[in-house]
Amino acid sequence: MNKINYLSIIVLVGFLSSCQLQTHQLFKKEVITKAESINTINTDSWSFEPQRDTYDKNSLLDLRYLNEKIAGETGFIRLSPSGEDFVKGNGESIRFWAVNSYVWRKSYQQLxxxxxxxxxxxxxxxxxxxxxxxxxDNKTLKNIDKKARQQLWQYVAAMKKEGIYLTLSPYYAHALKPQENWQLPHDSKNFSGLLFFDPDLQKAYKNWLKELLIxxxxxxxxxxxxxxxIAIIQLQNEDSLLFWTFxxxxxxDLELLTNQYRDWLINKYGSLEQVIKVWQGVSLKGENIKEGQLKFYEMWHLTQPENPNSGKGKRLADQTQxxxxxxxxxxxxxKRFLREEIGAKQLINAGNWKTADPIKLNDAERYSYTATEVIGxxxxxxxxxxxxxxxxxxxxNGDKFTNRSILFDPYSFPLNLKQVANHPIIIPESSWVPPLxxxxxSPFLVSIFQSLTGIDGFYWFAMKEPQWxxxxxxxxxxxxxxxxxxxTPELLGNFPAAALMYRQNYIKEGETVITxxxxxxxLWNRQIxxxxxxxxxxPNRDQDSQNGNTNIGNRIHPLAFLVGSVEVTYGNEKSNKILxxxxYINEKDKIIRSITGEITWNYKQGICLLNTAKAQGVTGFLKxxxxxxxxDTRIxxxxxxxxxIVLSMDNKPIKASEKILIQVGTIARPTDWKQQAITWKDKQGNLQxxxxxxxxxxxxWRLENNDIDLIINNPKLTQAIILDSNGLAKQTIKLKSDHSQISLQFPANAKYVVLE
Structure with a gap:
C-alpha cells in the first residue's frame, strides 16, 4: 500500500462480523467513557525532544548485537523443517522485527x-x-524505473551492513496509473486484477523482474x-480477483478473462453443452453459453448463501474455482520463472490482500498463495x-474519530490470523494508526502474540525520516x-523492550489450538x-452497500486466535482438531488466557499481562x-x-538478572493538541x-507524565540508570532495597531505566 502516494492512500478500519458486534456493543459505552476523559495532555506532561542519535559506544540500550554482522552472512533465509518458520542459512531459527521504510528515497548517507x-x-x-x-509517458510499458532500482541497490547495501534483511515489494496495481502509449489496460480504468491473467502485462512484468534482479x-x-x-520477494501488493475491484x-480486458473462463470450463466438463447441463440451464442476461459467450456474476453474489446443488450454486462454485x-x-x-529463468534464491510471497467476504472467500485467497512459500x-x-x-x-482540525483501545476490542486485533499449515505467515503492513x-x-501486544502464535513477521508502516x-x-x-x-515516541519509542523479548524467545510459542x-x-462452494x-x-476500494453477508457465526470462538495458533490445511479430508x-476464554468475565499460561487479557478492564521468567509487564488502563x-514484579x-515492561537484558531470569530494562509508555500528543467529545452520524447514518x-x-511531542511504582524481587540490583532516547545515561540513583526485593518510583519524564 503506497501511502506516500497520497491520492491513493488507504485507511483500514476494523469492521466486526455480526457474531462479534454483540460483544462490541457490550463494552462500547465503557470505552467511550475512557476516551472522553482525555482532552489534552499538555499539563502533567513532558516534552519529547530527542537529540540526534550519533551511536555513542557508551549507550546502554543498543540492540545492534542481536543482528548478524552482515545480513545473510550464513546464506539465504529459508524454511524450517516444518515449513512454518524462518531459519538462517546455517539452520538457526530467526525471528523478524520489521518496518516499512521509505528512507530508500533519500541519500546513501541517510540510508x-x-x-x-x-x-x-x-x-x-x-x-x-x-x-x-x-x-x-515517453516510455513503453516494458521499461523499469532505473532510479528506483538505483535507490534499491543502495538500500540493500546500507541495510545489509547493519544485519538487516529485506523484503522486496516491486509492484502495486492500485497505485500504477495507466499511460496512453502503454495500450494497457485495454478498457479497464486501472490495473486491478490484470496481472493475474493478461499475457501482455505478464510478459512486461517478467521483464521488469529480470531488469530488477539480474x-x-x-x-x-x-x-x-x-x-x-534479501529474504523475501513479494509478487504483488494488495490485489485479488476475489475482491470488490473485480x-x-x-x-x-473482461472479454480476455471471460474467454479464459470459457476454455477452462470446456477443459473441466468436456463441452459447453455439458456446462449448460451442469448449470441446469442457469444463464445471465445477454450471454449465449452454447456459442461461448459468457458473463461473470458480480462479486456480491459470491458473498451470498446459495444451495451448492442448485444450478446457480454450481455456477458460482465454478466461478470461484x-x-x-x-x-x-x-x-x-x-515462482517457476524466478527460480528457473532468473535463478533467484529468495523465498517468495504471492500476495497480502483480502477478499469481498472474509468468511466465504478468505480461504480461497490464501489457497492461491500456497503456490509460493510465504503467506501474507x-x-x-x-x-x-x-x-x-x-x-x-x-x-x-475538524476530523472526527473514535478512540478505542484494542484492549477493549480483542476481536479487531490485527494478529488474529488463521495460518496455513507448512507455510510461514507475515503481516507486511500494519500499525496502530493515529489519530488513535x-x-x-501495540509493540507490547505484537511482541507477545507474535511469540505465542508463531506469526513470522509484523512490518510496521512506515518511516520517511532516518530517525525520529x-x-x-x-x-x-x-x-x-x-x-x-x-x-514516534509511543510506537518506535517502545520497540527496544518489545523487540528484545520477541527476538530472544523470552515468550513461549503455544501449541496449535485449532487445526x-x-x-x-x-472453498469453491464458499462454505462457512x-x-x-x-x-x-x-474506504477507497470497498463498497459500503455491498459488503458480504456476515449474519453467520463462527462455530469456534473467534478469540481462539489469542489462546494459541489457529491453523488450516487445504485439500485435506482429515478431521478437524479443536481444543x-x-x-482459556471466560466470556462472562471477559478474560482470555494463553495456552502457555504466560498471557492474560482482560478486555472488560482493558488490561493485558505478561508473566514469564525473563519478561514481565502490563499494558492498559492501570489506574x-x-x-x-x-x-517477580509488582506494578x-x-x-x-x-x-x-520489565525484562532481563542478560538472558537470565528477572530474579537473578544483573541487568534489567524497564520501559514505560503512556500517551503522546503534539503540543497544544485539543479534542472534544461529540456524537455524530456517520456516512451510513449510524450514530457514533x-x-x-x-x-x-x-x-x-508531549508525553503524559509517568506515575508508576515498581517492586522487583531481585536484591542484587543496587542502582537505577535513567536513559535518554538514545540509551545514554542521564542520571544514576540508588535503589531502595531489603533482603528480597528492590523498589523504585519510575521517573516522570523518562522511557527507559536500566537496573544494575
Whole structure:
C-alpha cells in the first residue's frame, strides 16, 4: 500500500462480523467513557525532544548485537523443517522485527543512518515497497524505473551492513496509473486484477523482474537474485480477483478473462453443452453459453448463501474455482520463472490482500498463495473510525474519530490470523494508526502474540525520516499531521523492550489450538469455515452497500486466535482438531488466557499481562486495577493508561538478572493538541460517539507524565540508570532495597531505566 502516494492512500478500519458486534456493543459505552476523559495532555506532561542519535559506544540500550554482522552472512533465509518458520542459512531459527521504510528515497548517507538507527532499536527486517514500472509517458510499458532500482541497490547495501534483511515489494496495481502509449489496460480504468491473467502485462512484468534482479548491484557487487540479504520477494501488493475491484475489469480486458473462463470450463466438463447441463440451464442476461459467450456474476453474489446443488450454486462454485486457480497458476508460474529463468534464491510471497467476504472467500485467497512459500496479509488497527476531508492520509482540525483501545476490542486485533499449515505467515503492513491515542500498547501486544502464535513477521508502516519524526505536515505543506508514521515516541519509542523479548524467545510459542482441514470443494462452494478472521474496511476500494453477508457465526470462538495458533490445511479430508477453549476464554468475565499460561487479557478492564521468567509487564488502563502482581514484579500506576515492561537484558531470569530494562509508555500528543467529545452520524447514518479534533497541535511531542511504582524481587540490583532516547545515561540513583526485593518510583519524564 503506497501511502506516500497520497491520492491513493488507504485507511483500514476494523469492521466486526455480526457474531462479534454483540460483544462490541457490550463494552462500547465503557470505552467511550475512557476516551472522553482525555482532552489534552499538555499539563502533567513532558516534552519529547530527542537529540540526534550519533551511536555513542557508551549507550546502554543498543540492540545492534542481536543482528548478524552482515545480513545473510550464513546464506539465504529459508524454511524450517516444518515449513512454518524462518531459519538462517546455517539452520538457526530467526525471528523478524520489521518496518516499512521509505528512507530508500533519500541519500546513501541517510540510508546508512536509518539502518543503524533501526538496528539499535531491534529491527532486523525492512520492506522495500516501491513501483518498479517506469511511469514516464515517453516510455513503453516494458521499461523499469532505473532510479528506483538505483535507490534499491543502495538500500540493500546500507541495510545489509547493519544485519538487516529485506523484503522486496516491486509492484502495486492500485497505485500504477495507466499511460496512453502503454495500450494497457485495454478498457479497464486501472490495473486491478490484470496481472493475474493478461499475457501482455505478464510478459512486461517478467521483464521488469529480470531488469530488477539480474544486473549487478554496484554497491555490493552482487546481483539482487544472488543477494542473501534479501529474504523475501513479494509478487504483488494488495490485489485479488476475489475482491470488490473485480468490477473494474471491463471491455476487452473482461472479454480476455471471460474467454479464459470459457476454455477452462470446456477443459473441466468436456463441452459447453455439458456446462449448460451442469448449470441446469442457469444463464445471465445477454450471454449465449452454447456459442461461448459468457458473463461473470458480480462479486456480491459470491458473498451470498446459495444451495451448492442448485444450478446457480454450481455456477458460482465454478466461478470461484476459476478465479482462485487463475491466481494460483499465476503465482506458480512466477515462482517457476524466478527460480528457473532468473535463478533467484529468495523465498517468495504471492500476495497480502483480502477478499469481498472474509468468511466465504478468505480461504480461497490464501489457497492461491500456497503456490509460493510465504503467506501474507496486510491488517491495521486505528481505533474504529477516522472521518475527515483527508482522512486517508492526513489529520486536520475538524476530523472526527473514535478512540478505542484494542484492549477493549480483542476481536479487531490485527494478529488474529488463521495460518496455513507448512507455510510461514507475515503481516507486511500494519500499525496502530493515529489519530488513535492508545498506541503504547501495540509493540507490547505484537511482541507477545507474535511469540505465542508463531506469526513470522509484523512490518510496521512506515518511516520517511532516518530517525525520529516530530509532529509535522502529512505532505509538507497542508496544515495537518502525518497519519502513516511510526517513528514516534509511543510506537518506535517502545520497540527496544518489545523487540528484545520477541527476538530472544523470552515468550513461549503455544501449541496449535485449532487445526482445520478443508476440502477444495468447500472453498469453491464458499462454505462457512469453523473459524474465520474479522473484516477490515478500505474506504477507497470497498463498497459500503455491498459488503458480504456476515449474519453467520463462527462455530469456534473467534478469540481462539489469542489462546494459541489457529491453523488450516487445504485439500485435506482429515478431521478437524479443536481444543476445548472453555478454560482459556471466560466470556462472562471477559478474560482470555494463553495456552502457555504466560498471557492474560482482560478486555472488560482493558488490561493485558505478561508473566514469564525473563519478561514481565502490563499494558492498559492501570489506574483502575490497583497493584498488579506478577511473578517477580509488582506494578502500581496512577496513570489512567500506560504500558510497563520489565525484562532481563542478560538472558537470565528477572530474579537473578544483573541487568534489567524497564520501559514505560503512556500517551503522546503534539503540543497544544485539543479534542472534544461529540456524537455524530456517520456516512451510513449510524450514530457514533467519539472525539472531534479542535487543534491538531504542533511540535514537539508531549508525553503524559509517568506515575508508576515498581517492586522487583531481585536484591542484587543496587542502582537505577535513567536513559535518554538514545540509551545514554542521564542520571544514576540508588535503589531502595531489603533482603528480597528492590523498589523504585519510575521517573516522570523518562522511557527507559536500566537496573544494575
Amino acid at each position: 546508512e543512518d536509518n539502518a543503524r538507527f533501526l538496528a539499535k532499536r531491534g529491527v532486523n527486517m525492512v520492506r522495500w515497497h516501491g513501483q518498479i514500472v517506469d511511469e514516464n 544486473p549487478v548491484n554496484p554497491y555490493t557487487g552482487i546481483p539482487l537474485k544472488d543477494e542473501a540479504a 468490477k473494474n475489469i471491463q471491455g476487452r 476459476f478465479l482462485t486457480e487463475t491466481m494460483y497458476n499465476f503465482n506458480q508460474e512466477i 496479509v496486510n491488517r491495521y488497527y486505528n481505533g474504529g473510525i477516522h472521518q475527515g476531508k483527508h482522512s486517508g492520509w492526513a489529520i486536520i 491515542g492508545y498506541q503504547s500498547e 519524526r516530530q509532529p509535522s505536515s502529512a505532505n509538507g505543506y497542508l496544515p495537518s499531521l502525518g497519519k502513516w508514521v511510526i517513528n 482445520e482441514n478443508r476440502k477444495l470443494t468447500e 469455515p469453523i473459524i474465520s478472521e474479522t473484516k477490515s474496511f478500505d 476445548d477453549l472453555k478454560k 483502575g486495577v490497583g497493584e498488579i502482581k506478577l511473578e 502500581k500506576s496512577n496513570n489512567q493508561y500506560a504500558t510497563v 460517539q467519539g472525539l472531534k479534533i479542535i487543534d491538531y497541535g504542533k511540535a514537539p
